[in-house]
Structures are given as C-alpha cells and as structure tokens.
Amino acid sequence: MGAEFVQFSLTPMLIGALAAIACALPGNFLILRRQALIGDAISHVVLPGIVVAFLLTGTVAALPMLIGAAGAAVVAVVLIEGVRRLGRIEPGAAMGVVFTTLFAGGVLLLEQSDTSSVHLDVEHALMGNLESLIWLGASGWGSLADPAALAQLPPELGRMALVAAIIGLLTAVFWRWLKIATFDEGFARTLGIPAAGVGFGLVITSAVAAVAAFDAVGSIIVIAMFICPPAAARLMTNRLGVQVAWSLGFAVLSAVLGYVLAGYGPLWLGATGAVSAAGMIAIVSGVILGLACVYGPHRARQGAAAEPAGR
Numbered sequence: 378m379g380a381e382f383v384q385f386s387l388t389p390m391l392i393g394a395l396a397a398i399a400c401a402l403p404g405n406f407l408i409l410r411r412q413a414l415i416g417d418a419i420s421h422v423v424l425p426g427i428v429v430a431f432l433l434t435g436t437v438a439a440l441p442m443l444i445g446a447a448g449a450a451v452v453a454v455v456l457i458e459g460v461r462r463l464g465r466i467e468p469g470a471a472m473g474v475v476f477t478t479l480f481a482g483g484v485l486l487l488e489q490s491d492t493s494s495v496h497l498d499v500e501h502a503l504m505g506n507l508e509s510l511i512w513l514g515a516s517g518w519g520s521l522a523d524p525a526a527l528a529q530l531p532p533e534l535g536r537m538a539l540v541a542a543i544i545g546l547l548t549a550v551f552w553r554w555l556k557i558a559t560f561d562e563g564f565a566r567t568l569g570i571p572a573a574g575v576g577f578g579l580v581i582t583s584a585v586a587a588v589a590a591f592d593a594v595g596s597i598i599v600i601a602m603f604i605c606p607p608a609a610a611r612l613m614t615n616r617l618g619v620q621v622a623w624s625l626g627f628a629v630l631s632a633v634l635g636y637v638l639a640g641y642g643p644l645w646l647g648a649t650g651a652v653s654a655a656g657m658i659a660i661v662s663g664v665i666l667g668l669a670c671v672y673g674p675h676r677a678r679q680g681a682a683a684e685p686a687g688r
Contacts, residue, residue: 380517388512388531390636393598393658395537396590397628400602402544403583405621408607409559412468415454415580417600418476419587422453425483432486446591450584453479458577505595507636507654510534533593540589544582548621551575556617595655602628605662612673631662 407413423446430445453475461471514520514529521527548555554575558565562572587599610623635658640651 380515383515383517383520384513385511386636386640387515388534389507389510389654390633392510392531392534392537392593393507393632393636393654394629395534395541396594396598397602397606397632397658397662398625399537399541399544399586399590400583400599401606401624401628402541402548402621403579403586404603404607405610405617405624406555406559406579407583407603408611410576410579412472412580413604413608414469414472415457415583415603417603418453418457418472419450419584419599421476421596422449422479422483423588423591423596425449425479425486428483428486443588443591447585447588449479449483450588451581454577454580454584458580462573505591505593505598505655507594508639508651510593536589537593540586544586547578547582551578555579594658597659598655601659601662602631605659605666606631609662609666609669609673612669612675615675627662627665631658631665635659635661 404413407415426445426447426449427442428445429449430441433445434441456475456479457468457471460466460475461468464471510531510533512520512526512530514526516526554565554570557568558570558572558575562576565572565575583603587603590599590602606624606627607620609627610620613623614620636654638661639654639657642657643649643651
C-alpha cells in the first residue's frame with residue numbers, strides 16, 4: 378500500500394499543493410487590491426504565446442510552449458497595468474479588454490497559419506495532467522533516499538517547488554512594501570515606497586506562478602487557487618499575516634483532499650472510475666470558501682475596504 382501511494386499519489390499531491398501555494402500567496406494581495414481576476418486573465422492569454430512559440434521553433438515541445446506562454450502572460454500583465462493606469466478605468470474592465478483581445482489574436486493567428494493542423498489539447502489546457510505525474514521509479518518510502526529513484530521524479534515537481542520557494546522568498550523580503558502599498562498607495566509613496574513598481578511586480582509574480590502551474594494543473598486550478606483560498610482566509614481574520622497562513626492551509630487542503638476525492642470519491646459512492654483531479658480540487662476550494670462565507674468569524678465584512686487587515 379505504501380509503495381503504491383508513493384508511486385501514484387505522492388507526487389501529484391505535492392505538485393498540486395505547490396501549485397496551490399504558488400498561486401495563493403500573490404492571490405492574497407490581488408484579492409485585497411481588487412485584482413483577483415488577474416489569474417483568469419493570464420490563463421486566457423497563453424494561446425497566442427503557444428502559437429508564436431510554435432511558429433518560431435516548429436515544434437510542440439513543452440519548453441518552447443512554456444516560454445511562449447510565459448511571454449504572453451508578461452505582455453498581458455504589462456498591457457493590463459498600462460490600460461488601467463493610463464486610461465484610468467476599473468481594473469476588471471482593463472483585464473477584460475486585454476485578455477479577450479489577446480485570446481482573439483491567438484485564434485486568428487492560429488487560423489491564418491500552418492499551426493491550424495496542430496492539435497492543441499483544450500482539455501489539457503483546462504484540466505492539466507496532474508493524474509499522469511506519477512513516480513514510477515519509486516518502490517516505497519525508501520526511494521526518497523535513493524538518488525537513482527529521485528532522478529526519475531516528474532520534472533514538474535522540481536519546477537513547482539522552485540517557483541513556490543521563489544514566490545515565498547519574494548513575499549517575505551517585500552512584505553512591508555506589499556502590505557503598505559496594498560492598503561494605501563498614497564501613504565506608500567510618501568514613505569518612498571515605489572507603489573507602482575510593487576503593483577507591477579505583484580502581477581508579474583502572479584504571471585510566473587500561473588504559467589508554472591499551467592502545464593501541470595491546468596487553468597481551472599490556477600484560477601481557483603488565486604481566488605478561493607485567499608478569499609476564504611479573508612473571512613477568517615483581519616490580520617494580514619494570519620490571513621496568508623490561513624490561505625496556505627486552505628490551498629494545501631484543497632489540493633490534497635481534492636485529489637483523494639477525485640480518485641476515491643466515486644468508488645465510495647458506488648460508481649466506477651475516477652473524476653478529474655483538477656476539477657475536484659477546484660470544487661473543494663469552492664466548498665471551503667462557501668463554508669467560510671457561512672461560518673467564518675469575519676463573514677460580515679463587506680469588501681476589503683470595510684476593515685483593513687492588520688499586521
């Protein structure tokens with residue numbers, strides 16, 4: 378039983394949890410800045426990046442596709458911030474304009490080029506391939522100390538661990554700037570804090586998290602993890618540090634419980650087979666948010682501005 382768990386469940390759970398953490402960390406600040414849908418926008422603009430990467434390389438290999446998606450995500454967040462600040466329009470409107478325009482551009486580029494004959498797996502883009510990220514080289518818990526077995530770990534695990542660690546480090550290093558600029562940009566500027574740079578860095582970090590998680594877990598989990606764990610955590614406390622801790626706990630719980638329910642839930646109900654792990658993880662995160670809305674101690678709060686989070 379232990380060997381089977383290590384082979385087929387350990388790495389997908391870890392990858393899902395790391396992806397959830399990487400998205401939830403910046404998601405806390407996006408929620409408070411009323412930019413929660415930036416993750417949704419990023420998940421829609423990867424198509425033109427993928428198409429451009431194919432045109433430049435002529436292959437559908439994972440690395441060029443990932444680089445192309447990352448480039449498109451960065452372009453998107455730059456355009457969103459530019460439209461929002463220069464046009465002085467509501468952030469949601471800026472995101473809607475940019476991500477629909479870029480997505481439409483990707484569709485047109487796809488239709489007008491030879492890439493129209495290339496199969497772009499929509500299901501993979503939505504749901505990811507979490508169930509396939511297994512560790513066949515493992516023979517049990519002892520494989521965690523076996524260099525030969527560790528060399529066969531899914532590469533997505535190392536990538537997500539690195540991205541989650543970098544985002545965690547950046548959050549810790551720029552904690553004071555993020556906190557002040559999130560709640561009062563004017564006050565931040567009087568203290569010499571580059572509020573605009575902090576906001577731009579936040580959306581760039583969000584883009585990196587989304588793109589890193591995209592290939593493994595798909596856009597559904599990316600969107601859910603940016604919004605649901607931080608929103609649920611916001612209803613549990615009025616202290617920012619505690620909110621971030623709650624959000625990470627909710628993110629990990631969603632990933633682990635969602636993966637377990639996807640594999641065993643149908644069997645417990647008398648059905649056969651399994652359901653999408655990505656879809657179930659997103660559902661669990663939504664259920665957690667729903668429970669927080671009903672039972673959270675700060676559920677009466679009406680928006681972030683009503684009661685600023687403390688330290």
